[in-house]
Amino acid sequence: MIKRKFYYALVSIITLTMLTGCWSRTELNELAITVALGIDQSGDQFKVSAQVVNPGEVASQKGGSGNSPVATYTATGETVYEAIRKMTTKVPRKIYGAHLRLLVIGEELASGKGIGKALDLLSRDPELRTDFYIVVAKETTAEQVLKILSIPLERIPANKIFQSLETSEKAWAATAGVTIDELISDLVSKGHQPLLTGIQIFGDPKSGESTESLQRSSTEPVLTFADMAAFKQDKLIGWLNERESKGANYITNKVHSTIVSIPCTRDGMLGIEVVRSKTKVSGSVKNGVPKMNVSVQAEANVGEVECSEVDLSKKDTIAELESKTEEDIKRKIEAAITKAQADFKTDIFGFGEVIHREDPKYWNQYKMKWNEEFVELPVKVDVDIKIRRSGSVGNSFLKSLKE
Structure with missing residues (x-):
């Protein structure tokens, strides 16, 4: 028994001595x-x-x-x-x-x-x-x-x-x-x-x-x-460009936070901070014709108010701001889609991958000429924004300056 232990110890020592060298080291x-x-x-x-x-x-x-x-x-x-x-x-x-x-x-x-x-x-x-x-x-x-x-x-x-x-x-x-x-x-x-x-x-x-x-x-x-x-x-x-880049990032669900600037009715701008955004892209093929849907849901806060006429205490005002923010984001997305379809004629959004998942049979038939199909692809865009907060103050002090 003692000889066997001695043998194992000797083998271990020999093995360790062989591993101590750093033959490939670089200082x-x-x-x-x-x-x-x-x-x-x-x-x-x-x-x-x-x-x-x-x-x-x-x-x-x-x-x-x-x-x-x-x-x-x-x-x-x-x-x-x-x-x-x-x-x-x-x-x-x-x-x-x-x-x-x-x-x-x-x-x-x-x-x-x-x-x-x-x-x-x-x-x-x-x-x-x-x-x-x-x-x-x-x-x-x-x-x-x-x-x-x-x-x-x-x-x-x-x-x-x-x-x-x-x-x-x-x-x-x-x-x-x-x-x-x-x-x-x-x-x-x-x-x-x-x-x-x-x-x-x-x-x-x-x-x-x-x-x-x-x-x-x-x-x-x-x-x-x-x-x-x-x-x-x-x-x-x-x-x-910058607006189209934002639109593309909305489509590919890469928007974490950003600012949407909305013009006031009279003068100045109102800044809406998008704090969370999630995009769902879905597709379908009916009668051999592919269609896409881009749905954006986001939460936002009122970040800056230069408008003296805006009353943030009213629900109608918040609803109007939500609607204007939705329109701005929708225009950015549509601008990116138009640029890709009309100028680039190339699917830079991954719509083809969505169609592949939804209808593999159609995709196998058209994947080699997908960019040609992409140019005529109808895309429906929906944006839903919920404004949660208006900051640490209510209406802007600019409203009092005008009175």
């Missing part, structure tokens, strides 16, 4: 922690930009030495993989993407070569996380977006853009954070084409590339989310 000081990637088209090749963290500047408790907290490196290659590897000729460390927060795609690439081939590496590499957001650089390049350093409230620009997109998605409804898994799912679907948020530079981009821009109190140039990019398969085919 932290050998890695270039990449928080954002940009992919542009350069002739027939890909131009890849990497925003790399400067650990010394970020970790400093005294604001660092005045150097930039990040550095942007670029390289060009036949493939994205080749360009990243070629970047080692400029970067003293290995590009490490496990902390990636953002992927920026240049507009020229998106509308030219398409984004499909550029995404394969990012979905295949096990080192990369899949929760980073993807945006399209509107009227500029991905490289230029990543070079902007004058980002308020956040030392690392990629983190600021990531957090801004999360915040605006929840509070404004004209943007949407899309991850690579969601994007690829839409790319391969016959009944739902991709939508990505656009990012734009306002001001002189060159003035935002130097470290001096970090010391200025003004925040020009400004990176801002602007419109949404509509795709047909993997190619950019057009842009939704």
Whole structure:
């Protein structure tokens, strides 16, 4: 018995000694922690930009030495993989993407070569996380977006853009954070084409590339989310403006909260805060003809009143505000549908997936030409809004000023 225990102990010790080595280890000081990637088209090749963290500047408790907290490196290659590897000729460390927060795609690439081939590496590499957001650089390049350093409230620009997109998605409804898994799912679907948020530079981009821009109190140039990019398969085919983007996000049930501005009868505006929203999209096929229904139910509060004639103590007033809010949201949704059917001729809302679930037989017959069916698809829109609160005060003091 003692010999057997000794034998098991000896085997365990030998096994443990074999497991103690870290044969594949990579030291932290050998890695270039990449928080954002940009992919542009350069002739027939890909131009890849990497925003790399400067650990010394970020970790400093005294604001660092005045150097930039990040550095942007670029390289060009036949493939994205080749360009990243070629970047080692400029970067003293290995590009490490496990902390990636953002992927920026240049507009020229998106509308030219398409984004499909550029995404394969990012979905295949096990080192990369899949929760980073993807945006399209509107009227500029991905490289230029990543070079902007004058980002308020956040030392690392990629983190600021990531957090801004999360915040605006929840509070404004004209943007949407899309991850690579969601994007690829839409790319391969016959009944739902991709939508990505656009990012734009306002001001002189060159003035935002130097470290001096970090010391200025003004925040020009400004990176801002602007419109949404509509795709047909993997190619950019057009842009939704702000109102149409909100309408699209209502349809796809991505509205968390937003503001609806209603004009007063005489002068001024009234702001309604949508605090909860839920959209149900249903479809049917009758006599070989598909139809869609979009039903939005939401709760709202009165957020701001510039109207001196509005009396919030009356039920009729609240009912009128509910009706006007419903009309505004309905118009946004219908504007998005019209843009998709008339201009894009592409189903960016996922109506095809709904028809697939409702009538698989019809879908199997028409899925290869669904976009042609989508152009003539009748869509009924219903919006139901309930205003729950009018704020901490009753009627606006502006009413008393007018009396």
